[in-house]
Amino acid sequence: MIYLLAGNPNVGKSTFFNFMTQSHVHVGNYSGVTVEKRVHHVKHYEGANLVDLPGTYNVSPSSQDEGIVTYSLLNESYNGVVNIIDSTHLRRNLHLTVQLLELGVPSMLVFNLKDALKNNGYVIDIDKVKDRLKVNAISISARDRQNEDQKQIASEMQNLRITKALELDYDPIIKWGLQRIHDLLRYDVIQVKKKWLALQILEGNEGTFKFLDLVKEEKIREVVKEVEDRIIEAKVAFSLKGAIFNTRREFINNLVEECLIKVEEKEHSKYFNQKIDRIITHPKFGIPIFFIIMLAIYQVSFGTFLGVGNFLTTYFEIGWNDYLVYYLGQALEFLGLTGFMYGLLIDGIMGGIGGILVFLPQIIVLFFMLAVLEGTGYMARVAIVMDRFLSKFGFNGKSIVPIITGFGCTVPAIMATRTIADKKERILTILTIPFISCSARLPIYGIFTSLFFDEYRAIIILGLYLLGIMVTLLSAKFLNLTYFRGSGSKFLLEVPPYRIPQLRTITYQALEKAKRFVKKAGTFILVGSMILWLLSNIGMDGININPEESFLSNIAGFIAPIFNPLGFGDWQATSSLISGVLAKEVVVSSLNILYVGDIAAGFTTLSALTYIVFASLYVPCIATIATIKSETGSLKWTVFSVIYPFVIAYLVALSVNLIFGIFL
Amino acid sequence: MNITDLNKKEVAKIISLSDIDKLFTKRLMDLGIYESATVVMLNKLSSNRLYIIEVDDVEICLRKEDAEKIEVKK
Numbered sequence A: 001m002i003y004l005l006a007g008n009p010n011v012g013k014s015t016f017f018n019f020m021t022q023s024h025v026h027v028g029n030y031s032g033v034t035v036e037k038r039v040h041h042v043k044h045y046e047g048a049n050l051v052d053l054p055g056t057y058n059v060s061p062s063s064q065d066e067g068i069v070t071y072s073l074l075n076e077s078y079n080g081v082v083n084i085i086d087s088t089h090l091r092r093n094l095h096l097t098v099q100l101l102e103l104g105v106p107s108m109l110v111f112n113l114k115d116a117l118k119n120n121g122y123v124i125d126i127d128k129v130k131d132r133l134k135v136n137a138i139s140i141s142a143r144d145r146q147n148e149d150q151k152q153i154a155s156e157m158q159n160l161r162i163t164k165a166l167e168l169d170y171d172p173i174i175k176w177g178l179q180r181i182h183d184l185l186r187y188d189v190i191q192v193k194k195k196w197l198a199l200q201i202l203e204g205n206e207g208t209f210k211f212l213d214l215v216k217e218e219k220i221r222e223v224v225k226e227v228e229d230r231i232i233e234a235k236v237a238f239s240l241k242g243a244i245f246n247t248r249r250e251f252i253n254n255l256v257e258e259c260l261i262k263v264e265e266k267e268h269s270k271y272f273n274q275k276i277d278r279i280i281t282h283p284k285f286g287i288p289i290f291f292i293i294m295l296a297i298y299q300v301s302f303g304t305f306l307g308v309g310n311f312l313t314t315y316f317e318i319g320w321n322d323y324l325v326y327y328l329g330q331a332l333e334f335l336g337l338t339g340f341m342y343g344l345l346i347d348g349i350m351g352g353i354g355g356i357l358v359f360l361p362q363i364i365v366l367f368f369m370l371a372v373l374e375g376t377g378y379m380a381r382v383a384i385v386m387d388r389f390l391s392k393f394g395f396n397g398k399s400i401v402p403i404i405t406g407f408g409c410t411v412p413a414i415m416a417t418r419t420i421a422d423k424k425e426r427i428l429t430i431l432t433i434p435f436i437s438c439s440a441r442l443p444i445y446g447i448f449t450s451l452f453f454d455e456y457r458a459i460i461i462l463g464l465y466l467l468g469i470m471v472t473l474l475s476a477k478f479l480n481l482t483y484f485r486g487s488g489s490k491f492l493l494e495v496p497p498y499r500i501p502q503l504r505t506i507t508y509q510a511l512e513k514a515k516r517f518v519k520k521a522g523t524f525i526l527v528g529s530m531i532l533w534l535l536s537n538i539g540m541d542g543i544n545i546n547p548e549e550s551f552l553s554n555i556a557g558f559i560a561p562i563f564n565p566l567g568f569g570d571w572q573a574t575s576s577l578i579s580g581v582l583a584k585e586v587v588v589s590s591l592n593i594l595y596v597g598d599i600a601a602g603f604t605t606l607s608a609l610t611y612i613v614f615a616s617l618y619v620p621c622i623a624t625i626a627t628i629k630s631e632t633g634s635l636k637w638t639v640f641s642v643i644y645p646f647v648i649a650y651l652v653a654l655s656v657n658l659i660f661g662i663f664l
Numbered sequence B: 001m002n003i004t005d006l007n008k009k010e011v012a013k014i015i016s017l018s019d020i021d022k023l024f025t026k027r028l029m030d031l032g033i034y035e036s037a038t039v040v041m042l043n044k045l046s047s048n049r050l051y052i053i054e055v056d057d058v059e060i061c062l063r064k065e066d067a068e069k070i071e072v073k074k
């Protein structure tokens, strides 16, 4: 049994999904968080699977992620649709509901955010809704995870009424068009009701043509054109879509008037929002406030003053080096394992992984705080504050979500660009996002700042982040002026209400990031460290050689001179950068292995600075490159995404070397 | 008059959307911004470059150049 989960963006679909299936997909208080569909089985309902779809306002798609929803409804087999509705925004949410009910498949309406609605002083008369729409319905707070709610939903899902398709009283011209199209569809075999499809076609749902190969497509398009002309001529509305929309809105308004009941007079939370918003999005102070918040977050994660992350890392480091590695070393010696094997295990594997794992506490602290920020709804305000800025560089307003996601990991960030409808703008965003510093680059900043710039850690790390943002913006501008000329950017943002984030969700999100980090340490970094240690300890003359004669030294030493102008042209630094393409964390593991724990000896203050600058911008990791390939479907752009950052990183690092060479 | 002419907390009805491309009209409509919808001006931000309006209980942020194309009547 398969049930599709449909609903507008940011209404709690993922929260509901997690609640019903006991899983943990990402929840965030802004639109566009889920761009792929996910499947999981429903608790208390043997054999049933729930599919979490991306949010959509409409059955007809305006971007790729919304296309997934149309596709699923048209082509996939399912036993029912569960429609999640934000009870505090009924008038907008119900447009999708109406379209789903017009489809006439077994459905269930879940009116979510009951708690927030109650805070506004309202309740929904569920019995009336059921009666008016002839459909199963329930009012809940998915976030509160009530056991009874879950049981009731699971049991109702098993007995969904086969609904009679909802029929609204559209304008006679539209009804005439529906009949004509319905006739033209008689040659097609389609799983959905043809009447519904006809209406979707009239509405301009291009997905119907894209996903179904209709026999009379030409003729159908002609009818649509004719109906549209007649609607405009008869002054029913400004467009055909508008005429349909208006009929639905009228229906919805009546429904809401009947079913939404005021129980208490409350001052609307909007005015509360406005006061905070005026400060947070202030034209002068908005951006400084954002930077102060970010600086505070980085200070707590990496700084020494108030540095929770740093404090935890110190203890973690002691535990790792003085206990785990120490006793492991003792054990190996006891077993008589010395020399080559001892080196591989202790210096290679433990050194490589340890160099990365010490950053785990800092990463957890950082992501915990970012998750809090995300959960409150502040990120949407950041989009507002940054809009003027972003638009100057040719970014689409919707690019902000991928950009913010990019601070975590570039791969999901690139996938999040699916919400951008315009193809050119989407590729532009994909190509520039890898410059945003992802969390994998943090260990590189961490290690170098702690060795060379201890007092200025938070500032330098924030500076590297700002550099990444600047390069992203300037690259967008550059691409916009050259190749992507004239893709005008639009901005339209739904402002979510402020919400108090749930500790449970936030903790989970931070731990999820930590889990990924540890997993990467156990796989990519483990293998990378092993290979690197082996290559640096084996040479033409066999094993146990002077590293200067190793294979690695010979290969990397050949390339290294190109980094001489940047100040770090030795084979160790070069090999680390090469291996970093595997995963950015590997840079640190490699440095630890190749400089045998003493990275400070390999760099000067200046070359350390140019090195982190270069490492923050150069070639993306393999996973990113593969994602760019699959998302753009273009070899040309994939190659570009490898070469372009290398050139940029080189130029920026060179400038840093020249400029700071004066002071340092 | 268009949306940008409204003062804070003023309410008006949308009468037309002129000169907006099809794709963007669709996105506006997705959020409920269409003729005969009621709008409330909630806030003007960024030195009157951005407008926060309310349509059907939803708060939406628009740029000035787009807001200017939405004709309203009080």
Ligand SMILES: Nc1nc2c(ncn2[C@@H]2O[C@H](COP(=O)(O)OP(=O)(O)O)[C@@H](O)[C@H]2O)c(=O)[nH]1
Pocket (backbone or CB within 6 Å): A007, A008, A009, A010, A011, A012, A013, A014, A015, A016, A026, A027, A028, A029, A030, A031, A032, A033, A034, A055, A112, A113, A114, A115, A116, A140, A141, A142, A143, A144, A375, A499, A501, A502
């Ligand atoms: N107050 C309240 N907030 C909720 C409820 N369900 C979800 N949320 C919040 O709504 C926001 C959007 O949730 P999410 O599941 O990511 O929505 P999606 O975009 O539809 O998947 C998050 O900030 C949630 O914490 C609820 O029942 N009550």
Ligand SMILES: [Mg+2]
Pocket (backbone or CB within 6 Å): A013, A014, A015, A026, A027, A033, A034
């Ligand atoms: Mg979601």
